[in-house]
Amino acid sequence: MSQYQAPLNDINFNLFDVWQLDQYWQQQSELQDVIEADTAKAILDEAAKICEQQLAPFSHIADAVGAQLKDGKVTLPEHYYTAYASLSEGGWTGLSGDPDYGGMGMPKALSMMVDEMLCSADIAFSLYPGLTAGACVALLQHADEITKNQYLPKLYSGEWSGTMCLTEAHAGSDLGIMRTSARPATDDSYQISGSKIFITAGEHDLTSNIVHLVLAKLPDAPAGSKGISLFLVPKFLLNEQGEPVTRNGVTVGSIEHKMGINGSATCVLNFDNATGYLIGEPHRGLACMFTMMNYERLSMGSQGLGAAERAYQNALSYAKDRLQGRTTTKDPNKADAIIGHADVRRMLLNIKALNEAGRTFATWVASLLDKAKYDNCQLSAQRANLLTPITKAFMTDRGLEACVAAQQVFGGHGYIKEWGMEQLVRDVRIAQIYEGTNGIQAADFMLRKVAVDHGAVLKALLSDISIEITSAPNNTSVALQRAISGLIQHTDIVLQTDLKVMSQNACDYLDAVAYVLYGYMWYRNVKALDSNKHSADFINAKQQCAHWYCHKVLPRVEGLLATIAGDGAALFALEDVQF
């Protein structure tokens, strides 16, 4: 069975040493009374306890039992109920919620760290509070005051949960062709009819109500994605006291049998003249939903990192315990721990170097979102916008890479269910797919985040990094500076190509940018080391890891840039029938 211990040491290092967010929090009027370093540490400690004690030890049971549909009701693994109650009671479900509606008002940088721990403990479970938090973000931004007062306090408190209902059987990435309809009723509500698939947490009895955010088309809707509106469709309609009493016309048709995240109820939901309430402007639903999507995309990054962290911890522990082969002993009847084998050690160090950079990256992006929110800082908003698809795609791709490598460390035992490593591979795999596949993230990055302004936001960022690492160099600077130069040069080449060429290179380009930015994360890690605060072991680990990253991981960029530079004319010269 796989173990988990929250990496609080590295989390605190990122929050308080690398990004010095406690200092930032103290400068913000909205935050200075809410949070300081000690509060944050206490919150993280408590979250760690729930993850380590109530979720992680039972995640294999959640996998085996799964969500079960019987007679139109979905039941979840037993320990989900108690763990969810603990989360709700502690106020975790409204951690970054707006205090005006009962949220705790904590910064995103903090909730991102809690997300990582929840995902390490059980990705499937993390989706229930995760979707709820996303729904709250959309409601807070787009709903009217009455709706916010009716729904947000119950969602923040964990009494109710949320979903996002986008996909239909024939309309996934292409929402413009969806068919779910919304007819105006006699009051100010709408009658929603249609069928949605892949609805995470679509039906369950964890909470007394479920608040579905549903995309549908009004009768007068323009064609395509500009004709989609957003509706709030509660499982139970509220009475005048705001209590959920009347069953609405939404039912679960079936639940999917999936590769992993079996504890998550992935539902087909049928809306049959269900009562819904318009959120935001008519036909502007996709923009509203993107508020939620962008929130979720960051959470996907936490899923990649969370699984990778747990995979690493277990592979490391196995590599120290498992005796095979002789690296130091001469006795042919004895064997040494496999961590001494260069290839095993290499796999572990690759995972460690990518995970820790990923944690710094996640904290960075979250802190940029905080700065955009609390300071209305446009530069931070632009950069968070630029980095969101990287957080989603790169962190989940590296998540699979880490879980597969960690499974490999176990040899044959990695393939056996009992050890838990294969579940991590199965669970993390979904994060590359949902909330917009990683290919769609890459296209978004290449076209809408980089090409759209001829690379201006990206280049300004790279220029700032370049100045920073030159003015205060450390053991990462030379390799990093070289990588940045190569990246800028290739960016100029890429930006001169046409749409099809940019699209076919988008995934490799996103990866190249990400590896360079992870190099910057290692620069920041090393820069934050302080022999007065950190142990000699911690300092050496960070410095060696930074060195490893810059010399044995960052060179992957050369392969990516060479691939991007390669002539891809064959892609469309090969006709469909010739595939």
Place this chain on the structure above:
Amino acid sequence: MSQYQAPLNDINFNLFDVWQLDQYWQQQSELQDVIEADTAKAILDEAAKICEQQLAPFSHIADAVGAQLKDGKVTLPEHYYTAYASLSEGGWTGLSGDPDYGGMGMPKALSMMVDEMLCSADIAFSLYPGLTAGACVALLQHADEITKNQYLPKLYSGEWSGTMCLTEAHAGSDLGIMRTSARPATDDSYQISGSKIFITAGEHDLTSNIVHLVLAKLPDAPAGSKGISLFLVPKFLLNEQGEPVTRNGVTVGSIEHKMGINGSATCVLNFDNATGYLIGEPHRGLACMFTMMNYERLSMGSQGLGAAERAYQNALSYAKDRLQGRTTTKDPNKADAIIGHADVRRMLLNIKALNEAGRTFATWVASLLDKAKYDNCQLSAQRANLLTPITKAFMTDRGLEACVAAQQVFGGHGYIKEWGMEQLVRDVRIAQIYEGTNGIQAADFMLRKVAVDHGAVLKALLSDISIEITSAPNNTSVALQRAISGLIQHTDIVLQTDLKVMSQNACDYLDAVAYVLYGYMWYRNVKALDSNKHSADFINAKQQCAHWYCHKVLPRVEGLLATIAGDGAALFALEDVQF
């Protein structure tokens, strides 16, 4: 449910056009009366039918039902019994077996193609005939005449099956520390006692007897791997007529619950004073077993390719059917097939380019083994020896890459069991692990195949390729020549490093060599094109695919070589406790 159609067109192209093996077969006295192009095609057609009709349509059932242990007996998915009977009746289980003992005497190049089809149809099923064939190779080479006459005809005919019993709970990659013991009995047999784990096809009722090849230690065994002997331990001991009648002391303790290949019975086998017969010399068992291991390692390559081929076919079909987004149509209510999206097309073309190179590579290695066997050609033997770890590691790593990418083409549907894509990912994953992990393959390649002779065999091969592509250039030659030069240069650098540095670079180095050799496979594909024999579609597909490979896949080598050249001092400068 995932489909499968055997790629007979490309298989025939490889056998008869790329490598012109029909001409070679006609020159060999042992083969000329056994096989010609038409016989080979007929054999492949029949094998394709079994795979397409009796196995592939039911592989999802085999996954769901799995092998089941009850009261000491293992039962398999129902259709396995009929499919196995078809294989046996057609003589497939003895396809490349020695005719002196009832085998069909077909060349390895042909059986390798059948292996690929079986693995596409169902990797788990393929292991039953696969292990049997491996056991036959070991017995043929190391057993005495009486034993061969007793066992080989029954194994070739499929009446009995074989296993290889190596791993113990504490001894996997490190067999030297195994504890299973063999005590001499009063006759010429031995009493085998101990417990073996991960025994594929260890117990089942597909066949009337199971022939276990077991590694164990004699009482006077030297310590370590030089003290291991090989024993034949039949499930049922034979009477004087050679019929299996007396149950031997080997029982199944449990079967493993695995990530995939659920139709394969992976057993814990307990040997309790089981009667065994020494095969080969005392203490030389590991060398005998390696005969079988090397055979199996080639089959692992077929598992990677087989799964990748089926993944490709299904992703291609889905990409042509699935309408999302607009690439040509302007109507916002309509959508085009996703094969028109550059990123989806890129994923498909990457898989296709790697699969077809892989098939040419597999045929090549098999034909080298044939030349070593029938002509006693030392050069071919050396090269087959060099390429074996690449076949195992690279083809299985690319197998996972292909299955994951193909699953990604399906978007959310790829994660749902119903579509069969996630099963391919789960099934193929084992091939990177068993028969020596891919890390061990890389170490074997780097140290025992390349460093051992200062790169002589490899460099001679690269030199021959270089001369060939220069003397008769085609559209792959320039890129390939450049890659070869870079590889040779880095090989010289690698060979000057110490054991630890070579070991930590072994995986990347194996990959770099493999990508270059796959480039040569594309050179050979293009070279074999003939407008008198091949359709315009086929020729354009091959030429574009070759171009794509050389310009958009081969550049990966630059990242690998840059990584190898990077300073990896941090790997051991980071101490165990600092991980």
